[in-house]
Amino acid sequence: MYQPLKRCLATVASPSAEGSAVNAIKAALLLTRQPIVTPDLTELEKAYFNYQEELERRLMWTFPHYYYFKKGSLSERRFIKAQKGPVSNQPNILFEKGEPDVVHNRERRLKQEVRIPKEEYEESSMSDISRPVVPNSRITDADRANDITSLERALPRTLHLLVNENNKGWKLPSFALAQGTTLHRAAESGLRELGGDDIHTWTVARSPAAVLKYEHGKLVAPDANSDKLEREFIIKSHILAGAFKPQNLEYAWLTKEEVEERVSKDYFEATEFLFSRV
Amino acid sequence: MLTFPIKSQIATLSRAVNGSTNTKYLISSLPLQFARGKRTKRTVTVSAGTQRIITQLSVISARKKVPRVLKLSNEDLIRHDTVQRAWTLFQREKRQQQDEQLSKQYDSIINALEDLKAVAPELYAVANKKEKGKRFPLEARIPVDYPPNKIWYYDVAKDESK
Numbered sequence: 217m218y219q220p221l222k223r224c225l226a227t228v229a230s231p232s233a234e235g236s237a238v239n240a241i242k243a244a245l246l247l248t249r250q251p252i253v254t255p256d257l258t259e260l261e262k263a264y265f266n267y268q269e270e271l272e273r274r275l276m277w278t279f280p281h282y283y284y285f286k287k288g289s290l291s292e293r294r295f296i297k298a299q300k301g302p303v304s305n306q307p308n309i310l311f312e313k314g315e316p317d318v319v320h321n322r323e324r325r326l327k328q329e330v331r332i333p334k335e336e337y338e339e340s341s342m343s344d345i346s347r348p349v350v351p352n353s354r355i356t357d358a359d360r361a362n363d364i365t366s367l368e369r370a371l372p373r374t375l376h377l378l379v380n381e382n383n384k385g386w387k388l389p390s391f392a393l394a395q396g397t398t399l400h401r402a403a404e405s406g407l408r409e410l411g412g413d414d415i416h417t418w419t420v421a422r423s424p425a426a427v428l429k430y431e432h433g434k435l436v437a438p439d440a441n442s443d444k445l446e447r448e449f450i451i452k453s454h455i456l457a458g459a460f461k462p463q464n465l466e467y468a469w470l471t472k473e474e475v476e477e478r479v480s481k482d483y484f485e486a487t488e489f490l491f492s493r494v
Numbered sequence: 495m496l497t498f499p500i501k502s503q504i505a506t507l508s509r510a511v512n513g514s515t516n517t518k519y520l521i522s523s524l525p526l527q528f529a530r531g532k533r534t535k536r537t538v539t540v541s542a543g544t545q546r547i548i549t550q551l552s553v554i555s556a557r558k559k560v561p562r563v564l565k566l567s568n569e570d571l572i573r574h575d576t577v578q579r580a581w582t583l584f585q586r587e588k589r590q591q592q593d594e595q596l597s598k599q600y601d602s603i604i605n606a607l608e609d610l611k612a613v614a615p616e617l618y619a620v621a622n623k624k625e626k627g628k629r630f631p632l633e634a635r636i637p638v639d640y641p642p643n644k645i646w647y648y649d650v651a652k653d654e655s656k
Contacts, residue, residue, distance in 0.1 A: 241614060252645060254637045264581050277559040283549055317562065324562045351640035368645045372637070398620040399610075416650045418631040423621040425599065427606040438605055447613060449606060456633040458650035489598035493591070 243402040244390035244448040246425065246490055247377040247417065249455050249469060253354050255372045255494055273327040278320050281330075298333035364468040367459060374492035375469040377460060378478065379410075386468070386478040388487070390448050399424060403451040411460035411467075417453045424449035428486055435482050450490065 257265070285292035302323040305316045317324045358366035367375070379389045391406025393399070400422045408415065429436050430446040460467060468478070472491040476484050540548070566574060611618040633647075 241617070250634065251637045252635070253641055254639055260580065260584055264577065267577060271564075274564060275561060277556065277561070280553045280559070283553045320558045322561075324560075326561075328561075352643065354641060356641070356645065371641055371645070399617055400621075414648070414650050416633065418634070422623065422625065423603065424606040424610065426602040427609050438602070438609075447609065449610060454631075454634065456631055457647040459646075459648050489595050489602065493595070 240446045241393050241399075242390045242446070242448045243393055243399045243406065244388045244428065244450045245377075245403040245407055246388055246450050246452050247407065247455055247460070248453070248492065249367055249375040251374055251494060252371040256354075270327065276328065278322040279328060279330045294333045298331045300329065300331065364470065364474070367455070367469055369469065370471050372494075373471040374494055375471060376475060376491055377455075378468050378470055378475060379462075380466040380468075383466075385480055385483075386475075387483060388448075388450065389467075398422065399449050400451050404453065407453075407460070410465065411462045415458035415460060416456045418456055420452040420454065422451075425452045426450045426487065426490060428483075435486055438486065450487075452490075 281292070281295060285295055299321075301321060302318050303311075303316050304318050305311075314325060322328050354371055356366075356368045356371065358369035359371075363369060369375070377389065378386045380386045389407060389410060391402050391409075393402045397405075400419050404417060404419060407417070426449075427438060428448040428450065429438060429440050430448070431440070431442060431444055433446075436445070468474075470478065472493055475491055476488075479487075607618065607621065610621060
């Protein structure tokens with residue numbers, strides 16, 4: 217399928233133009249921090265999951281507590297005490313919300329609410345293994361301070377590293393190719409020259425994810441062809457540990473929407489599909 | 495009536511009625527209990543093992559445990575169908591967006607590689623070289639519902655993966 221295209225492009229590259237072409241190649245790096253917590257639910261998802269759960273609970277069998285608690289034990293007594301028993305049916309009484317239908321101490325028309333007996337905790341036993349589980353907040357200090365250089369912000373989202381070199385506008389960090397080096401090596405070593413060695417990354421692939429073509433410093437279409445093109449091949453990589461700490465360089469870890477706010481319009485159009493929506 | 499078991503601590507009213515002629519019994523100081531409330535021992539006793547099996551079977555049996563069948567009115571049925579359709583629509587849109595993005599990314603890779611082949615064949619050769627023994631990094635973590643106590647590790651001992 218791609219045979220004709222390959223051949224027509226093969227004729228474009230002439231040996232004489234090769235030397236100048238390599239100089240015009242840069243390696244850009246799309247460095248991402250993967251989400252640390254699960255995505256936030258949308259309103260529709262929340263409502264739908266709640267509806268499904270209620271349906272499931274309504275159709276659930278009666279909880280067989282006699283199987284889980286030994287008869288006559290203290291824990292059984294505590295469990296039974298915590299339950300709010302159903303209203304039993306009485307003859308000659310009008311029940312506003314329908315006649316009760318109780319079997320095995322469960323109202324069959326409604327979902328069964330099984331209550332777990334609450335235990336009392338003392339402050340002194342907070343190091344105890346039975347202490348209540350308090351989850352950490354999904355909103356971090358970096359979120360509250362709106363610190364866009366922090367890796368601990370926007371935990372449910374994928375963050376992308378963008379730099380603003382000499383106030384020329386936000387873009388992905390890009391590095392010139394030294395003689396004899398390859399794209400992925402140039403991208404990774406360039407990142408370390410810029411932001412220090414204290415960073416642990418994992419290159420997704422050696423092959424580029426996209427190419428950006430510039431003519432006289434302006435973005436052109438990805439299928440444009442000319443001798444004066446400057447090319448940026450984008451290599452994908454994940455940050456696993458460490459941090460990007462450059463000297464005198466404005467940088468930010470941004471979600472896709474924030475990227476859209478900062479980069480120029482044609483740059484975002486050319487790279488939009490590379491940024492993760494999650 | 496005189497052979498009434500003295501061992502029994504509880505005298506029942508029925509017995510008391512039967513033995514009403516026996517004044518000696520009626521004035522006895524034993525506690526009185528009505529027949530309906532009397533606790534009787536089970537005549538058939540099963541062994542502990544059998545009882546355990548009975549309990550386990552009753553856990554998996556539906557007897558006495560199924561709730562009433564859910565009967566929805568016409569309005570409720572329409573509501574339910576609307577909810578389900580909204581959900582499928584939402585999922586479909588999500589899937590379509592994902593597919594679209596994936597195909598764009600794929601086309602972009604193809605385009606970039608074709609371009610690289612034309613401009614710098616030696617870089618293209620390296621980019622297409624098979625990476626033997628490449629593994630997904632162990633340090634990568636899957637998203638969880640709540641963040642860990644230490645959100646990010648800043649100390650990198652030595653990075654050899656370049």
